[in-house]
Amino acid sequence: MFADELISCLREMYPGGYSHTCRDPFYMLVSTVLSQRTRDEVTIPATKRLFAVYDTPRKMAEADAEDIQALIRDVGFYRVKARRIVEISRIILQDYGGVVPNSMEELLRLPGVGRKTANCVLGYAYEQDVIAVDTHVHRISNRLGLVKTSGPDETEKELEKVVPKDAWKDVNGLMVLFGQSICRPTSPRCEECRLKAICPRIL
Template sequence: MNQIKVDEILSILRKSYKKKSMLGSIKKKSPFYILISTILSIRNRDENTIKVVKNLFSKYKSIKSLANANIKDLERTIKKSGFYKIKAKRIKEVSRILLEEYNGQVPNTLEELIKLPGVGPKVAACTLVYAFNEEEIPVDIHVEVISKRLGWTEEKTANKIWVDLKNKLHKKYWLYINELFVLHGKEICLTRSPKCNICPISIHCSYYSDTYSLKSK
């Protein structure tokens, strides 16, 4: 992969977006806050996640209080996050494990994070990037869609895309990929109807090139 081209694309996106994503806006919070926020964000809109997270941590002030929480009360507290029964069970279990096995601290390695229930590569990578400022590439729907459209990967699943991008992209870009692609994916490179006509990186986009070359024929 042409790293100079990658650098140019990311530079354009940095200049285009001054606001922050949901996770970007809470980077100064504790690693535990960010880990739980990421778990709650799964299959949920950012707007809902923000409200649910604030509600959760206004009621449960510590890891211990979440570990000891009544499961029904916890479910009611996070009900608007979707899949709330599964998430409540995972949050309670993660909290217990962190207390018992990690002295109440969130581990800062991928290997340890993915041992936690409900924490796969995406949640682990988000925690590393946003909580610890460690180089990783969280692959959510925006990273998946945009990396495919740019021609950076031809892989079909999130885990394979994650491995592929890590093999192709210089580590210096890893910290910024998710943040910039989330912002771009919400604003312009929409999953279903991308706004290619106003996209600042369309000149570098394989999807744009292929789509508009076909239309011109």
């Protein structure tokens, strides 16, 4: 299967792409940190509860981490995430004048921000051509035989070779939607998948 075939197929399946609550860089950064190792059904409501109280880097920076913890108790790793969100906000306020940085190098200096989170901010909020590789993207790319890789960093490099550049920023959202509904981590719904005729079903 060729990557551009898969991408156009996924675009037909999910015409609007992934529907983000908000593409503001700070909202994208905080919501993406909250989403780490945690399902959407939990993180989306929790992020909305959080921003209903603290809607700017300044308010978040001045917040008590324990008050933030109380708002996101159902999110995985909520204690460390609450502390990191306060620290991230302080750095953005003090070092970047309240504006989320727009380079990989600067984003990686923020606590709790790795390549996946940084690429979500760069791709979704700043519209840069990057591929955010999470477990969905890594699993689906290998399951479909698009790449043969052992880790997310390697997957990112290999996908950049086979995916048309104008689709890079959409790969994550499309594969997350596909991975949540059809090509799930365990017990994928192959019978209702429109790719079943050409899928090698690796994994």
